[in-house]
Amino acid sequence: MQNYARKIEAQSTAENLIFYPQIQQAFAFFVEANDNFTDELIRICEIPAPPFKEELRAAYIKQRFSECGLTKVHTDAEGNVIAERRGTSATPDLIVSAHLDTVFPEGTDVRVKRDGRRFLAPGIADDSCGLMSLIALAQALNVAQIETAGTIYFVATVGEEGEGNLRGVRHLFTAGEFQNGAAAFISLDGPGVERITSRALxxxxxxxxxxxxxxxxxxxxxxxxxxxxxxxxxxxxxxxxxxxxxxxxxxxxxxxxxxxxxxxxxxxxxxxxxxxxxxxxxxxxxxxxxxxxxxxxxxxxxxxxxxxxxxxxxxxxxxxxPSGETPVASHIVQTAMECSRALGIEPRLDCSSTDSNIPISLGIPAITIGAGGTSNHCHTLAEWYDPTGRELGLKRLLLLTVALTGLSV
Ligand SMILES: [Zn+2]
CATH class of the missing domain: 3.30.70.360 (Alpha-Beta Plaits)
Incomplete structure (x- = not known):
C-alpha cells in the first residue's frame, strides 16, 4: 500500500486526477450518456449556421448553456455566446470554446443521414462535435459534482471559418470580455484525440x-x-x-x-x-x-x-x-500531453489555422484539440462523423479542464 501511494505521488497531476472518484464518475457519465450526445450532435448540426448567419445556432447553444446550469449566459456584441461556471477561487480561469459557423452557404441541406456508424451532414464534425463536447463537459461536471478552483468560461464563437476571418475570437480578445487576457484558452475543433494544435498557421x-x-x-x-x-x-x-x-x-x-x-x-x-x-x-x-x-x-x-x-x-x-506558437514547454501544452498520455493517447503537436491563432498571437496560452470520434470530407457536402470512441476525447477534455483550473476538494 505504501509503495502504491508513493507511486501515485511521484506521478503527474493529470495521472493523479484520474483516481479521484468524481473524475471516474464523470468518465462513466460519458459512456452512459453516449446516445444522448449523438442526439445533441444531430440537433446542433441541423440548425444552419452559414458564415455571418450563426444567430439560430447561437440561440440554441445559449439555451443549452442555461439548461446546463451555467451562469451569466449571454451573447456579446459580435455574436459569441458566453457562459461561466464559477470556480471556488478566481484563478486560474480557463476558456473552453468551439465555433458556431460552418463554411456552408444558406440553403445547404444540413439534415443528418445515417449510414451504419457514420452520421452524414455538412458541418457535423466541423464543428458541431466541438459544440456538443462543450455541453457534454458542462453536464459531466454537474453530474459528478466537480468544483474547480478556477472559473471555466464556455464560449461558442462566430466567424472561425474562411471569410469570418476569426471575427468572433478576435472580438473576444481585443474588444470583448477577455480583452485583458485569460490564463488559458482551448478550442475544440473537429474530431480526433491525438492532435494538439499549439502552433498557429x-x-x-x-x-x-x-x-x-x-x-x-x-x-x-x-x-x-x-x-x-x-x-x-x-x-x-x-x-x-x-x-x-x-x-x-x-x-x-x-x-x-x-x-x-x-x-x-x-x-x-x-x-x-x-x-x-x-x-x-x-x-x-x-x-x-x-x-x-x-x-x-x-x-x-x-x-x-x-x-x-x-x-x-x-x-x-x-x-x-496571425501566426505564432504556444511553447511546447508551456504549462498548457505539457498538461494537455500529460492528460492525453494518462488516457493512453500518444499526442501529436501540430500547426493549423484555428480560433487559437488570435490568443496565441497575443501571448495567451492556447491550444486547439479534437473532441473525439472520427470524420472525413470536412468542408464538403460529403462530410461524415463517426462517434465511435468519442468518450476518450470527452474524458481528455474533462481531465484537461480540471487539471488546468484545479480540482477543489
Ligand atoms: Zn473548424
Whole structure:
C-alpha cells in the first residue's frame, strides 16, 4: 500500500486526477450518456449556421448553456455566446470554446443521414462535435459534482471559418470580455484525440485590382490593358521560392476581368492567399507581392506610354490570421500531453489555422484539440462523423479542464 501511494505521488497531476472518484464518475457519465450526445450532435448540426448567419445556432447553444446550469449566459456584441461556471477561487480561469459557423452557404441541406456508424451532414464534425463536447463537459461536471478552483468560461464563437476571418475570437480578445487576457484558452475543433494544435498557421489574403480606361481592341489599340499587367504580375509572383521550413505557401485562387474578346478591359483582379508558420516569411511574401504588382503596372504603363493612358491599382486586405506558437514547454501544452498520455493517447503537436491563432498571437496560452470520434470530407457536402470512441476525447477534455483550473476538494 505504501509503495502504491508513493507511486501515485511521484506521478503527474493529470495521472493523479484520474483516481479521484468524481473524475471516474464523470468518465462513466460519458459512456452512459453516449446516445444522448449523438442526439445533441444531430440537433446542433441541423440548425444552419452559414458564415455571418450563426444567430439560430447561437440561440440554441445559449439555451443549452442555461439548461446546463451555467451562469451569466449571454451573447456579446459580435455574436459569441458566453457562459461561466464559477470556480471556488478566481484563478486560474480557463476558456473552453468551439465555433458556431460552418463554411456552408444558406440553403445547404444540413439534415443528418445515417449510414451504419457514420452520421452524414455538412458541418457535423466541423464543428458541431466541438459544440456538443462543450455541453457534454458542462453536464459531466454537474453530474459528478466537480468544483474547480478556477472559473471555466464556455464560449461558442462566430466567424472561425474562411471569410469570418476569426471575427468572433478576435472580438473576444481585443474588444470583448477577455480583452485583458485569460490564463488559458482551448478550442475544440473537429474530431480526433491525438492532435494538439499549439502552433498557429498564419495567413494573409489580398484582393488585387488593376484599373484602366478600357476601349475597343482595334480602335483603341495602344491603351493600357489591366489583364496584360495582371498576367505579368502573376507570372512573376508564381516564381517565388517559398521555403520548406518554416513552411510557407501561396496561391492565386481566383482571377477576374474583362467584358469581351474584342474589348480592352477596364479592370482585372485576383485573390491571393499566403500562409506561413512564420510571420517574417509572410511579411517577405507580402513585400514580394507588392513589388511584382508595382513592377507589372509600371511596365504596362511605360510600354503604352504613347497612348497617354495609365493603369492604377489597389491591394485590399481580404483576411489576416496571425501566426505564432504556444511553447511546447508551456504549462498548457505539457498538461494537455500529460492528460492525453494518462488516457493512453500518444499526442501529436501540430500547426493549423484555428480560433487559437488570435490568443496565441497575443501571448495567451492556447491550444486547439479534437473532441473525439472520427470524420472525413470536412468542408464538403460529403462530410461524415463517426462517434465511435468519442468518450476518450470527452474524458481528455474533462481531465484537461480540471487539471488546468484545479480540482477543489
Ligand atoms: Zn473548424
Amino acid at each position: 498564419g495567413s494573409r489574403r489580398y484582393r488585387v485590382t488593376i484599373n484602366g480606361p478600357g476601349g475597343h481592341s482595334w480602335g483603341d489599340f495602344g491603351v493600357v490593358n489591366p489583364v496584360h499587367a495582371l498576367g505579368r504580375a502573376i507570372a512573376r509572383f508564381a516564381t517565388y521560392a517559398a521555403p520548406i521550413s518554416p513552411r510557407t505557401s501561396y496561391n492565386i485562387g481566383l482571377i477576374e476581368g474583362g467584358q469581351s474578346v474584342n474589348s480592352i478591359p477596364e479592370s482585372a483582379s485576383m485573390t491571393v492567399d499566403m500562409r506561413s508558420t512564420s510571420r517574417d516569411e509572410i511579411d517577405k511574401l507580402e513585400a514580394y507581392l507588392r513589388r511584382v504588382i508595382e513592377l507589372a503596372v509600371r511596365e504596362e504603363n511605360s510600354q503604352r506610354a504613347l497612348s497617354g493612358t495609365l493603369l492604377t491599382y489597389a491591394i485590399d486586405a481580404a483576411g489576416d490570421r
